[in-house]
Amino acid sequence: MTNELADAWGAMHPAHCKNCHAAFLVPPQAGAPNCPNCFAARLEPMPALQADAPPELVIPFSVSDATLNANLERWLREIPFKPASLNLRALQKNLVRVFLPMYLADARAYGTWTSQMGFDYLVASSEERFDGTNWVTQRLNETRVRWEPRAGELTRAYENLPAPASEAHARWMIALGAADWREPPFDSLRALAFAPDTLGNAIVQAPDLAPNAAWQFARAQLERRAARECETAANAQHHEKFELRAAYGEPRWTLLLLPTYVTSYSDDGGKWIPVRVNGQSGFVNGIKRASMQRAHSWSIALGAAALGAFLLAALLGVAGALYDAFLPALFVLGVTFLLCLAAPVPLLLAWQFNRQQAAK
């Protein structure tokens, strides 16, 4: 490690959030920004940090501004009665670049494995059609799986096993677009070696898990890879009940930084809700909340319109009695009725939307 790297890392000053206790490294020119984790407090300087060594790898930001804006806009689109602070410009204004920490582990495994392996095979079947006079036979091939037990020995090295460097890792990975949190939604092959200028002006969230604690996750990942490899070795297409009994060489750890954008908006109660964007794929994720206040205003407006229409109908009714013309009054009464029906709709829509989002 050159002094230059250590200097670049050392220039970042440690800070933490008193609200959520997350720790960060903040670039000198950033001042005292809002906590990019909870947005409920400003970051305050703290004396020292566990991880004082700089990371080895960084995945650079690779989403263009145009893509970022388009993705944010698409994410915004389906929210009805958006809170006042929820618009593209506000989201852009609050946008901060945050690197999240993750470990990559390299380890060797020696041991034995057992598994049920599934082998595809083809079975000839047929479907016949009768058109009134003749039968026409259509031959089909159907794939079935034959399960057989297998066992064996394994001596292999595994590289770049992803493992969490933070308690919040699983939550982050899902938020950043992973279907399974164990498969990070980042292409770590495009990571660059850490250099002073790779961080730009971004905040770095500090790791809060030591490699020791992360080993069980790396090991689970290793077993998943080993299962797939044993499947390949056995020339099978499926596996289940894979068990590996192995000894492991001392793992080698690499700290990797994942690029994310974090922005936020405040809901009716003034609570800041974070919106995260994957800095490599552009995937946007955040809790979507409709403003009940705005929906309420719309309902009140519609109710008021209904009241007005009703008064107009009454007036027209009186006039109609004088001139023997009830049709206008009836028409306005109809409009009143429709407005009455429409009045609660905004409230219902917003309530339903928030309920759906909460269920997610």
Place this chain on the structure above:
Amino acid sequence: MSETLSPIPPDYVRVESKLEGITVYAPAPPAEQIPDARDFKCPNCGATTAYSPRAASVTCANCGSIYTLQSENVGRQAAEFEFTLDAVKHAQTATPQQLRGWGVTRRDLRCENCGATVSVAPTELATTCPFCGSNRVAARTAAPDAFRPRVLIPFQIEREACVQLARAWLARGWFYPSDLVHAARGAQFTGIYLPFWTFSARVHSAWRAQVGREKREQYFDMGEMKFKTRTRLEWNWEQGKISLPFNDELQSGTRRIDASLLKRLAPYHLHALVTYDPGFLAGWRAQSYEIGLNEAWDAARGNMREIARAACLEQIDSRHIRNFSMNAAFDDEAWRFILLPAYLATYRFAGKTHQIAINGQTGQVAGEKPVAWLKVWLAVGALTLPGILLASAAALLGALRFQTGGWFVLGLILFVVGAALAAALLHRATRAQDA
């Protein structure tokens, strides 16, 4: 960081691995019980042994020793095979030579007992040396494929019982020659295991058709100036679904014996299926299949789809159907190759040879039986003549101005009834010809 390493299970054998650093072990394949050529000689006295239906084991006629067979009753649970592409392709391409032990076109067998060379019939598996009477099952080395029989129904009817069964069968019915019974005496019954395929499947069918239903309606007849009713057919598109299971449908694997004869030998009760042991064939003949898996399955599928079609048509409660179409999707198809016991014989009667077969499990007899046509025509005459005579007599007397109209009608009725009975009799006699 060390854990106890569990060893590879002891009954596993190493197989190929596609990846460096990983070894793969698989359970050792079950010792394929390929029946090897066995010398069916009595270990006790050296005489030739044979399978005895009465003892249900191999017995020595000379010293009375009994040798039990390595077999178990599996019945309908006997293993079935899927139509894997391998099996289908194998069935297509396998030449008789490749079906070792079960379809050799023609080969010479050396008798281990007397040294004679015996040429075995193309599809015959077990044979008796014509020179010394030694029994040696020809299925020396069966190929480890599914095409060798894995189950069979052993003989349950003794060879000695055959003549009696044949006599009783020949004596049945009156329109046969009265001395036919004695023809059985000369019949030589050969016990032979016949090849059969069994098929199971589930057929899912969906049909669609225009169904006409009769509707009564009122209309006004302008000509007669009044309301009338008439029936009219109302056509509607209808559809339905049906799912039919087929279990162990038998399909013959031999061409040597007429299909209708085989059908009349049925049923065979498959609950008696036992696992194959060459001992069952000791002293008996066996035939390998001539109709292969694919051809037999085509025929069986043809039967199944017709049954499915009949079941679909049965769902329609109207006689008026048009534009009927349906499909039959096959599912869970499975097959087996089995051997079923039968006795075959020919007998001569009045200078002609007739075939006769007996179900080796149930004793059911089927075959050709010559009909005494003189007896049949005499009966036909006896049935129709009274009516003809009565009607003619009445007509004749009528011509002589007697009042005989009633008698004439009665004669006609008698004739019609007699003719109907005679037609039924002729029909039965024609069918009985080969019953």
